[in-house]
Amino acid sequence: MSAIYLNGERVPRERAVISVYDHGFLYGDGVFEGLRFYSGRVFKLREHLERLEESARHIHLVIPGTLETLANDVEATVLASGMSDGYVRLIVTRGVGNLGLDPRSCPVPQVIIIADGISLYPVEMYEKGMEIVTASTIRNHPNALNPRIKSLNYLNNILAKLEAIQAGVPEAIMLNHMGEVAECTADNIFVVEKGRLRTPPRNAGILAGITRATVLDLARASGIETLEETLTRHDVYTSDEMFLTGTGAEIIPVTKVDGRPIGNGLPGPVTRSLRGKYHDLVRNAGNS
Numbered sequence: 001m002s003a004i005y006l007n008g009e010r011v012p013r014e015r016a017v018i019s020v021y022d023h024g025f026l027y028g029d030g031v032f033e034g035l036r037f038y039s040g041r042v043f044k045l046r047e048h049l050e051r052l053e054e055s056a057r058h059i060h061l062v063i064p065g066t067l068e069t070l071a072n073d074v075e076a077t078v079l080a081s082g083m084s085d086g087y088v089r090l091i092v093t094r095g096v097g098n099l100g101l102d103p104r105s106c107p108v109p110q111v112i113i114i115a116d117g118i119s120l121y122p123v124e125m126y127e128k129g130m131e132i133v134t135a136s137t138i139r140n141h142p143n144a145l146n147p148r149i150k151s152l153n154y155l156n157n158i159l160a161k162l163e164a165i166q167a168g169v170p171e172a173i174m175l176n177h178m179g180e181v182a183e184c185t186a187d188n189i190f191v192v193e194k195g196r197l198r199t200p201p202r203n204a205g206i207l208a209g210i211t212r213a214t215v216l217d218l219a220r221a222s223g224i225e226t227l228e229e230t231l232t233r234h235d236v237y238t239s240d241e242m243f244l245t246g247t248g249a250e251i252i253p254v255t256k257v258d259g260r261p262i263g264n265g266l267p268g269p270v271t272r273s274l275r276g277k278y279h280d281l282v283r284n285a286g287n288s
């Protein structure tokens, strides 16, 4: 089952519609979050709401109500869905306005919450690893549209995703405007090099992933050295292990990049161990 809340009220699926004059639809003017719930509990709800608020502040959008009411509405949507495990899409659009960019014509932002099932990568990809390529489309320049904003405008990522599809693989690495490794189209990137875990810093033109932060915490807690530093394609090609992180994907191993096998071409021990720890954490967070 699914459940949908529109501006604080539960609505049936067929009435869950927005105006063609909503600037979220007309211009991608809005922000969103993708959350997971496990055993009925939303994982890292507070962190997602804070990131949503940061995105909103950047685009000068005031989210109606408080973060507490929003948290309650997210939890109510999850409960109403009747599902134990699933995905939440939380969207705040600029709202209904005129045909014209000026956000001042949109007095009331719209808050949309959808709790539904999640489509995951196939199980064998988690066991054997994923092959990916580097896209020629670079991540948005931070002075144009900062990737720290999780905005409704995902065309930059979609263009890179299309390149992945053209190449017959599920994902693509996006470089930043400096030619450094940034992130994949909807996941952050990690490599393991001589037992150390490396990931691009938050100012590398990436979304500051919540799974990324969780994985860094898990690694530090288990005594793995972590480095948030610039990565180049050379670092990727010569790494011992590689994996991607995201709310939807969780932790997924990458075993081939641009035709080059990573390490021995199989998911490595650090990736496997962190995957185990991540699974334990989300399960425990669900039971607490």
Ligand code: PMP
Residues within 6 Å of the ligand: 034, 157, 183, 184, 185, 186, 187, 188, 206, 207, 208, 209, 210, 211, 212, 245, 246, 247, 248
């Ligand atoms: N980068 C991008 C561009 C994303 O859209 C996402 C979320 N799907 C991520 C990274 C991963 O972020 P999180 O771990 O918070 O889901």
